[in-house]
Amino acid sequence: MTTSSRDLISVPLTAALFRGAAEIExxxxxxxxxxxxxxxxAQSTDPQLAMVEAQPSGVHLALRTAASTIELEVLxxxxxxxxxxxxxxxxxEIVVGDAPVASATTSGGITVTIDMSTxxxxxxxxxxxxxxxxxxxxxxxxxxxxxxHNEAVELIDLRADAPVExxxxxxxxxxxxxxxxxxxxxxxxRPTGTWPVVAARRASVELINxxxxxxxxxDPFVARTIRDAAADVISLKLGINLVNTDxxxxxxxxxxxxxxxxxxxxxxxTTPLLVVSPIYCGIHEDTPGPGAFDPDALAHxxxxxxxxxxxxxxxxxxxxxxAIRGELARIVRDRRRTDxxxxxxxxxxxxxxxxxxxxxxxxxxxxDAATHQMIGERFAxxxxxxxx
Numbered sequence: 001m002t003t004s005s006r007d008l009i010s011v012p013l014t015a016a017l018f019r020g021a022a023e024i025e026x027x028x029x030x031x032x033x034x035x036x037x038x039x040x041x042a043q044s045t046d047p048q049l050a051m052v053e054a055q056p057s058g059v060h061l062a063l064r065t066a067a068s069t070i071e072l073e074v075l076x077x078x079x080x081x082x083x084x085x086x087x088x089x090x091x092x093e094i095v096v097g098d099a100p101v102a103s104a105t106t107s108g109g110i111t112v113t114i115d116m117s118t119x120x121x122x123x124x125x126x127x128x129x130x131x132x133x134x135x136x137x138x139x140x141x142x143x144x145x146x147x148x149h150n151e152a153v154e155l156i157d158l159r160a161d162a163p164v165e166x167x168x169x170x171x172x173x174x175x176x177x178x179x180x181x182x183x184x185x186x187x188x189x190r191p192t193g194t195w196p197v198v199a200a201r202r203a204s205v206e207l208i209n210x211x212x213x214x215x216x217x218x219d220p221f222v223a224r225t226i227r228d229a230a231a232d233v234i235s236l237k238l239g240i241n242l243v244n245t246d247x248x249x250x251x252x253x254x255x256x257x258x259x260x261x262x263x264x265x266x267x268x269x270t271t272p273l274l275v276v277s278p279i280y281c282g283i284h285e286d287t288p289g290p291g292a293f294d295p296d297a298l299a300h301x302x303x304x305x306x307x308x309x310x311x312x313x314x315x316x317x318x319x320x321x322x323a324i325r326g327e328l329a330r331i332v333r334d335r336r337r338t339d340x341x342x343x344x345x346x347x348x349x350x351x352x353x354x355x356x357x358x359x360x361x362x363x364x365x366x367x368d369a370a371t372h373q374m375i376g377e378r379f380a381x382x383x384x385x386x387x388x
Contacts, residue, residue: 009161013030013031018062023038051152052184052215058191058197060145064167074156082114087151090151095145104132111126149194172204174206176235177236179236181212184211186365187362195367195376203383210222235274237276237347244289244365257275261335275342275343276347280352286322288320328344
């Protein structure tokens with residue numbers, strides 16, 4: 001007998017079901033996820049940050065249930081740009097035990113299209129979509145439902161054909177990671193395929209992913225968010241957004257890094273803290289930002305990035321990835337004289353020029369799905385070996 005949605009039990013979407021979120025907000029349709037708390041969000045008017053922190057990268061529902069059928073109804077929100085190919089539809093994955101067993105793509109919802117030449121915004125509203133998972137083992141089990149890493153969703157209803165309760169705490173170490181769109185998962189194709197999730201699952205740690213596309217900019221409110229959160233290990237992957245936004249010069253960069261670390265240390269004086277420099281990115285290794293879309297690629301219907309800065313301006317403090325790696329290594333080396341729990345990881349150990357020859361960045365900036373997997377596996381070994 002086939003179970004229909006009418007036969008399912010509606011499950012209250014309480015905060016106890018969520019893992020990896022800072023806050024759960026009640027909306028007109030249901031609930032939505034935030035990866036930054038309201039106090040942090042109130043200190044920024046940047047629409048880019050507002051968009052990406054509401055995209056639930058690393059966030060999942062953790063359930064204990066005997067249900068064989070589970071549905072999650074969502075209303076997605078996505079942003080597209082005139083003249084730029086839209087990103088693939090978001091994906092919802094279900095994991096039973098420790099194995100991903102099925103996935104469903106989102107559709108409909110709210111699409112905002114922005115014309116970057118004029119600033120005009122066009123809004124198209126569509127229906128909600130439902131991810132339906134059937135044939136699950138009809139015995140008590142732990143189930144995870146991973147939300148899209150690349151688009152915001154309002155969760156309207158969770159339904160199952162058996163009672164659902166929050167999964168028990170597994171006692172895993174809590175890892176907070178902060179980084180850029182690469183850490184959020186750009187160009188990964190599924191939420192469990194972003195490199196931080198790959199690393200967390202392999203190292204058996206609980207991930208709180210503060211990978212914020214275009215927004216790893218040493219914002220003090222992000223440092224305070226990390227300071228105030230429970231954590232057993234913290235990592236900060238810094239650099240690429242500071243170059244491709246051309247946000248600051250070397251004079252400001254060093255003190256800003258020190259201030260960011262000082263704030264985190266106010267709440268985590270002895271927590272293992274790993275500073276990770278940028279992975280290899282040929283366009284910005286020795287050429288400053290800002291970064292921009294490559295118009296020739298767009299003319300052919302593809303997305304590719306380019307660096308538009310002048311390498312000669314390195315002499316006046318413009319940032320490149322090479323310069324940032326050197327400065328981050330120096331800062332950590334100096335601070336370790338009084339902070340033995342601070343560590344440095346050269347991002348080139350995760351992805352270097354040789355890797356770029358075999359696993360090229362398809363848009364010259366973000367790894368593809370296979371490269372996310374590779375980076376995640378390499379970082380899992382780092383997590384496992386990190387001194388307590």
